[in-house]
Amino acid sequence: MTGQLAFVESPVQLLNVLEWAHAKALQDPPRLQAIPPQPNRRAPAPASASAPASASAPASAPAPASAPAPAPVGREGGPAAPHPLAGLTVVVLSPTDPMSRGQLRRMAQLARDEGATVKWQDARQGRGALPRTLRELAGPLRAAERVIIGDPFSRYVQLLLTLFGPRRVTVVDDGTATMEFAAQLARGERLVRWHRRGSRGPRELVLAPVTWLARRKLAPGPRRTVEIFTSLPVEPPPGTTVLANDFAWTRSAFxxxxxxxxxxxxxxxxxxxxxxxxxxxxxxxxxxxxxxxxxxxxxxxxxxxxxxxxxxxxxxxxxxxxxxxxxxxxxxxxxxxxxxxxxxxxxxxxxxxxxxxxxxxxxxxxxxxxxxxxxxxxxxxxxxxxxxxxxxxxxxxxx
Missing domain, CATH: 3.40.50 (Rossmann fold)
Structure with missing residues (x-):
């Protein structure tokens, strides 16, 4: 799994990137050798599974910029079979609310345990965060063979897509928004979240060219394949493929x-x-x-x-x-x-x-x-x- 770059902004998006990577590994066993699942071997510890609402929010101190997983060791002390996610880089465009950041940190560790490289981008911290993030990610985005997107409605992701149009695009579930994305893509409409009233205020007018260009780069064409990885019932827009997410990794790991x-x-x-x-x-x-x-x-x-x-x-x-x-x-x-x-x-x-x-x-x-x-x-x-x-x-x- 070389040259795979994922952009996520929520814990669920990262979970679905993990599910997608393992589904792809099962489709391509000669190159990607999955490690046999063991009951609860990936359960994060030692924190509890949940916390009362009155408990303090998870810490939001910055994580290391890049933390590739250590090389696995085989049973006899030699090299083990490669992780299914080796070669996948996950870029976390960190949100600002503490609950989302806390869940994302836990999910990021699970991704590292699976062999992925995780880069934490404080993309919304401070006045210079946006240009700095765009500058740092431009190179990896251009070099990526495939780009996996958790939220096609995200303004941040849409700005990133203006830098380069990937040849292979995968959109994983970001909640029920996937249903709306597929429908809008099929109808050729601009990308607008379902709960928005469609305001055309000054901010929307300024960002309209970005949204229009991003929609073009999320649509299939002669030089671009588009895949939707989803557990939701969606009608595939013309030219796209749909891969079902049945949460096989979640069921095998927990x-x-x-x-x-x-x-x-x-x-x-x-x-x-x-x-x-x-x-x-x-x-x-x-x-x-x-x-x-x-x-x-x-x-x-x-x-x-x-x-x-x-x-x-x-x-x-x-x-x-x-x-x-x-x-x-x-x-x-x-x-x-x-x-x-x-x-x-x-x-x-x-x-x-x-x-x-x-x-x-x-x-x-x-x-x-x-x-x-x-x-x-x-x-x-x-x-x-x-x-x-x-x-x-x-x-x-x-x-």
Missing amino acids: GPPRLTRGADLVGTSLVETGVVDPDEYLRAVQVLARTHGATRYFAHRRESAEKLHRIAVETGLEVVRPDLPLELIARRGPIGRTVVSFPSTVVHTLPLALAGTGVKVAVCEIAPEWLRENASPRAQGFLAGVAGTATLTERLEFG
């Missing part, structure tokens, strides 16, 4: 989990993104917890401390802030026999990660009256599509 008697709820950032009214959201959490006997609430990394405090006080749920993506936390366990979520990526990914464990995943749809007045006109239809296409989950009626 678990199976111990199951608890109760249910667990999974939070979303729909309030923080301006889609759902906070009071309606809290009421829905109360009803779901009471109806299903839930005891824990797994918070999304972007949920505000204020909202989580209200949930803990007014519902009595134990609020848990995971230090890894929920797919890994659930696979390691313990996890409830029933996991209830609002429409989000996990209603598609958790059934795959937890296949064969006996855990039931259920989705509660967003009622129209829960939406804020200024929510995007596309919000209701998009969220209904996320829930409706989750064929491995149980649909709940809210009452």
Whole structure:
């Protein structure tokens, strides 16, 4: 796996880069010899799998700029078979919020353990961070045989793509945004996140040429192949290929989990993104917890401390802030026999990660009256599509 360069900005993106690399290794066994999986051998230690919401956020001190994994040693003391991720460089375009940075550091260590080289870029720290990052990454980007992208809607990634158009592009899941990306690419539309109202303010007008050029470089053509690696139901845009993500690496590396008697709820950032009214959201959490006997609430990394405090006080749920993506936390366990979520990526990914464990995943749809007045006109239809296409989950009626 030579000349592979990945750009990630969230823990889930990095998880899906790992899944993609291992899926490719299975497709090409003569060159990439995978190490036989061992139960829980990649479980990070010694930190616990999750922390209460009141606990301090993970440290955000800069990590080494580049930390390639040490050479593996065989059973007889000689060289071992190469790691599946040898030759893959992952560039972490670090976000600013502490929860995301903490989870990314844990995921970065897992990637190093798998043989990848991880470069941590504090791309948003200080006034000169942007030009410095663009300057440092221009060379590796031009030399890359393939570029793997976690978020095609990211302005940072779009700016990087203006430097050079890679011949091979892979887009891995960044939540449900992958569904919107595939649809917009097929329709030839500009790339806009589904929950945005499509504002054409001064900032959008300045960045419009960047977005337009990035869309061209993310589209297949005579000199470019485009692949989408996803666990979501997407219709392949003309000229693209779709590779299914079934979370094989996650299932081989972690678990199976111990199951608890109760249910667990999974939070979303729909309030923080301006889609759902906070009071309606809290009421829905109360009803779901009471109806299903839930005891824990797994918070999304972007949920505000204020909202989580209200949930803990007014519902009595134990609020848990995971230090890894929920797919890994659930696979390691313990996890409830029933996991209830609002429409989000996990209603598609958790059934795959937890296949064969006996855990039931259920989705509660967003009622129209829960939406804020200024929510995007596309919000209701998009969220209904996320829930409706989750064929491995149980649909709940809210009452």
